Amino acid sequence: MTPGGGGSSRAASLLLAGALALLVHAQPSPASSAQPADSVTLALVGGQVIDGYGESPIEDGVVLISGNRIARVGSEAEVEVPEGTRVVSTEGMTVMPGLFDMHVHLQILGHGDYERWNELYGDRLAEDVMPVAARQLLAAGVTSARDLGAPPEDILEVRRRIRSGDVPGPRLFVAGAFLQDAPYEPWQSDYRWGVDGPEDARSKVRRLVEAGVDVIKLIDQDRMEEPEVEAVVDAAHDAGLPVVAHAHRVEEILVGLEHGVDNFEHTGLGTAPGYPERVMRELRERNLDLYWTPTVSPLYVMRYTGSRFPERLDDPGWRRFMPDSMAREIRASLEHIPRLPYYADFPARIPTLPDKFDQLRDAGVKMMIGTDAGIPSMFHIDATWREMERWQRLGVDPMRIIQAATLVPARFLGVQDRLGTLAPGKLADVIAVRGDPLRDMRAMRDVEVVVKDGRRVH
Numbered sequence: 001m002t003p004g005g006g007g008s009s010r011a012a013s014l015l016l017a018g019a020l021a022l023l024v025h026a027q028p029s030p031a032s033s034a035q036p037a038d039s040v041t042l043a044l045v046g047g048q049v050i051d052g053y054g055e056s057p058i059e060d061g062v063v064l065i066s067g068n069r070i071a072r073v074g075s076e077a078e079v080e081v082p083e084g085t086r087v088v089s090t091e092g093m094t095v096m097p098g099l100f101d102m103h104v105h106l107q108i109l110g111h112g113d114y115e116r117w118n119e120l121y122g123d124r125l126a127e128d129v130m131p132v133a134a135r136q137l138l139a140a141g142v143t144s145a146r147d148l149g150a151p152p153e154d155i156l157e158v159r160r161r162i163r164s165g166d167v168p169g170p171r172l173f174v175a176g177a178f179l180q181d182a183p184y185e186p187w188q189s190d191y192r193w194g195v196d197g198p199e200d201a202r203s204k205v206r207r208l209v210e211a212g213v214d215v216i217k218l219i220d221q222d223r224m225e226e227p228e229v230e231a232v233v234d235a236a237h238d239a240g241l242p243v244v245a246h247a248h249r250v251e252e253i254l255v256g257l258e259h260g261v262d263n264f265e266h267t268g269l270g271t272a273p274g275y276p277e278r279v280m281r282e283l284r285e286r287n288l289d290l291y292w293t294p295t296v297s298p299l300y301v302m303r304y305t306g307s308r309f310p311e312r313l314d315d316p317g318w319r320r321f322m323p324d325s326m327a328r329e330i331r332a333s334l335e336h337i338p339r340l341p342y343y344a345d346f347p348a349r350i351p352t353l354p355d356k357f358d359q360l361r362d363a364g365v366k367m368m369i370g371t372d373a374g375i376p377s378m379f380h381i382d383a384t385w386r387e388m389e390r391w392q393r394l395g396v397d398p399m400r401i402i403q404a405a406t407l408v409p410a411r412f413l414g415v416q417d418r419l420g421t422l423a424p425g426k427l428a429d430v431i432a433v434r435g436d437p438l439r440d441m442r443a444m445r446d447v448e449v450v451v452k453d454g455r456r457v458h
C-alpha cells in the first residue's frame with residue numbers, strides 16, 4: 001500500500017482487482033495456457049475452491065502448483081492434472097488462500113503473567129519461544145502473520161530463520177518495538193520504546209526502518225505531544241511504511257486519525273456502549289483508506305476458558321511443539337483466569353462489542369482478521385479460527401470473513417500481487433479445511449492441508 005495515499009488509488013486498485021477476478025473466472029480452459037507436464041509439482045484435487053476474489057466457489061476444484069507459484073485454478077472439468085503429478089486429494093474439503101493473522105505476538109504463548117514470562121523466557125525468545133508460536137500458526141493455516149510488538153532483534157532473527165527455512169512458520173511482517181510515551185515497566189524497555197520529542201521520534205522510527213521492520217506500531221498517541229505523533233507518522237510514511245495504532249480511547253483514535261494513522265487495532269473504548277458521533281464522522285470520511293483490526297475474540301475466549309470450559313486448558317492441542325515444562329508453566333498461570341488483572345473489565349466490555357463492531361462495519365472501514373494471539377489464553381494454534389467464527393456470530397458473511405483473512409490483509413501489506421488470492425502466478429500459499437466454512441466458520445478449526453511457497457508443510 002501507499003501509506004497516507006489518497007482513497008482514490010485504493011478504490012482504483014479495488015476495481016482493478018475486481019476486473020482481474022472476472023478475467024480469471026471468465027477464463028475457460030484454452031489448451032495454449034496449459035502447463036507442460038513436467039513443470040507442475042503439486043496438485044490439490046477435488047475440493048471446493050475459494051479463490052479469495054469473493055465470487056462463488058469452484059465445485060470439484062483443482063489447484064495446480066508449479067514450484068512456488070500457482071499455475072492453474074479451475075474445476076476438474078477444465079483443468080487437466082498432468083500425468084505423474086503429485087496429487088493431494090481435497091475431497092470433502094474447502095481450498096482457499098493461506099490465512100493472514102494481522103495481529104499476533106510471537107514473544108508470548110498465552111501465559112497469564114507477562115512479567116513472570118519475561119523472567120523465565122525473556123532471554124530466549126528467538127531461540128525457544130517464537131518458533132513455537134510460528135509452528136502453531138502454520139499448523140492453523142496461517143501462512144502470513146503480522147507481529148505487532150516484540151523485541152526487534154528477536155522477531156527479526158526469527159523472520160530470517162523462517163525465510164531461510166531453519167524454522168517452520170508463516171511469512172512474517174513485523175513491527176518490532178511499540179513506539180509510545182514511555183514503557184509501563186522498566187523490564188519492558190526492549191519492546192516498548194519511549195519517545196522523547198519529535199527528533200527522538202524520527203530517530204527511533206529510522207532505527208526500526210533500518211533494522212528492517214514492515215510496519216510501525218504506535219500506541220498511547222493521545223498521551224504523547226502532538227509533534228511527536230506527527231514525527232512518528234511522517235517518518236514512517238517517508239520510509240514507505242504504514243502506521244498501525246491502538247484505538248483504546250476516543251482521544252487516541254482522534255489523534256491517530258488527525259495525523260494519518262493507516263490502521264487501528266482493537267475495538268477499544270472499554271465499557272462505553274459505542275463510538276461517539278465525532279469519531280464516526282471521521283471514520284466515514286476516511287473509510288476508503290482506513291483499515292481496522294477489531295480483535296474481538298480474546299474477550300470471549302478468555303471468559304469461555306475462565307468460567308465456562310476450563311477443560312480447554314487440558315486440551316493437548318495448544319501444547320503442540322512446546323516442551324512440557326513450558327506447557328506446565330502456562331497451564332499454572334491460567335489456573336484462575338477471572339483473577340488475572342488483565343481480565344478485570346472483560347465481563348462488562350463483552351456486551352458492548354457487537355454494537356461497536358457494527359459501527360465499524362457501518363463506517364465502511366476495511367476490517368481485517370487479527371487475534372492478539374499470545375495474550376493470556378489466546379493460543380496461536382486456535383486463535384485465528386476463533387476470531388473468524390466470532391465474526392460469523394456477529395453477522396458477517398463468511399465469504400467476507402475469508403477475504404478479511406486473505407485479500408484485504410494482502411492489500412494492506414502491499415503484497416496483493418503475490419499473496420491473498422489463488423490465481424496463476426501468485427505465490428503458492430494454499431490451505432484446505434475439512435467441510436464448508438461458507439456454512440459454518442467452525443470448519444476453519446480442521447486445517448488438513450497447508451502449502452506454503454509451493455511446499456506442503458502440514
Ligand SMILES: [Zn+2]
Nearest residue numbers: 103105148372
Ligand atoms: Zn497486541
